[in-house]
Amino acid sequence: MSLKIGVPSKGRLMENTFQWFGERGVAMRQTGNGREYSGAVEGIDGVDLVLLSAGEIPRELAAGRIHLGVTGSDLVRDKLADWQAQVAELAPLGFGHADLIIAVPAVWIDVDTLDDLDAAAAAFRAAHGFRLRIATKYHRLVRDFLTTHGVADYQLVDSQGATEGTVKNLTAEAIADITSSGETLRANHLKVLSDGLIHQSQATLFLSRAAVWDAPERAALTLLSSRLGLSVPQL
Ligand SMILES: Nc1ncnc2c1ncn2[C@@H]1O[C@H](COP(=O)(O)OP(=O)(O)OP(=O)(O)O)[C@@H](O)[C@H]1O
Numbered sequence: 449m450s451l452k453i454g455v456p457s458k459g460r461l462m463e464n465t466f467q468w469f470g471e472r473g474v475a476m477r478q479t480g481n482g483r484e485y486s487g488a489v490e491g492i493d494g495v496d497l498v499l500l501s502a503g504e505i506p507r508e509l510a511a512g513r514i515h516l517g518v519t520g521s522d523l524v525r526d527k528l529a530d531w532q533a534q535v536a537e538l539a540p541l542g543f544g545h546a547d548l549i550i551a552v553p554a555v556w557i558d559v560d561t562l563d564d565l566d567a568a569a570a571a572f573r574a575a576h577g578f579r580l581r582i583a584t585k586y587h588r589l590v591r592d593f594l595t596t597h598g599v600a601d602y603q604l605v606d607s608q609g610a611t612e613g614t615v616k617n618l619t620a621e622a623i624a625d626i627t628s629s630g631e632t633l634r635a636n637h638l639k640v641l642s643d644g645l646i647h648q649s650q651a652t653l654f655l656s657r658a659a660v661w662d663a664p665e666r667a668a669l670t671l672l673s674s675r676l677g678l679s680v681p682q683l
Pocket residue numbers: 459461500501502503504519520521522523544545546626627628649
């Protein structure tokens with residue numbers, strides 16, 4: 449068997465991943481006509497490239513269907529329970545930076561911190577008879593963060609995209625989403641809570657603890673890790 453490495457199948461995450469490996473002497477390329485989700489790793493034997501949605505790479509790692517995978521550190525933490533038991537972080541890759549934050553309407557002048565949000569949530573429930581709604585696709589990370597910081601009187605509503613629009617559309621009062629330039633937040637009249645940074649994400653190379661690590665995969669990992677200058681955990 450060969451060592452399978454999962455890489456995002458499109459866009460800047462894919463291009464930057466190819467560049468990161470290429471600069472370290474491991475050439476990755478898309479095969480086929482550019483729309484075909486197949487790829488190859490050159491210059492190193494026994495390694496197969498699997499092109500996948502960034503959002504599915506955590507699950508594939510946890511299931512052991514890929515041995516290594518590149519995806520956002522936010523996605524691994526959100527999609528996997530007890531993520532460190534399932535994967536090991538081998539290297540942050542220095543691109544794909546984004547902050548997962550909590551934001552509220554900019555016109556909420558009395559709400560700047562999580563404590564303020566907690567107070568606003570209690571007042572909201574008393575006034576409206578239902579809990580303040582926070583729209584997000586990062587359910588696990590947001591719930592854990594709010595529990596840790598003592599905010600309880602809220603409900604999460606699922607939003608898989610255009611999350612900043614939910615406040616204007618009156619389907620949520622606050623949001624938790626990633627921001628990089630901050631433009632989407634500004635355009636939608638939202639402000640980040642001063643202590644509302646949940647996670648600073650970047651593209652990261654992960655190793656699956658559940659994958660089969662027999663002699664051929666171990667040999668490929670030794671070769672790859674020495675080429676990439678990485679130390680790997682005991683398997
Ligand atoms: N400005 C940005 N917008 C979106 N994602 C970003 C941005 N900057 C960094 N990222 C990161 O890129 C990853 C995107 O994952 P996501 O699942 O949204 O991918 P996608 O491109 O929508 O893939 P797919 O549609 O194939 O599932 C996340 O880890 C996210 O933190």
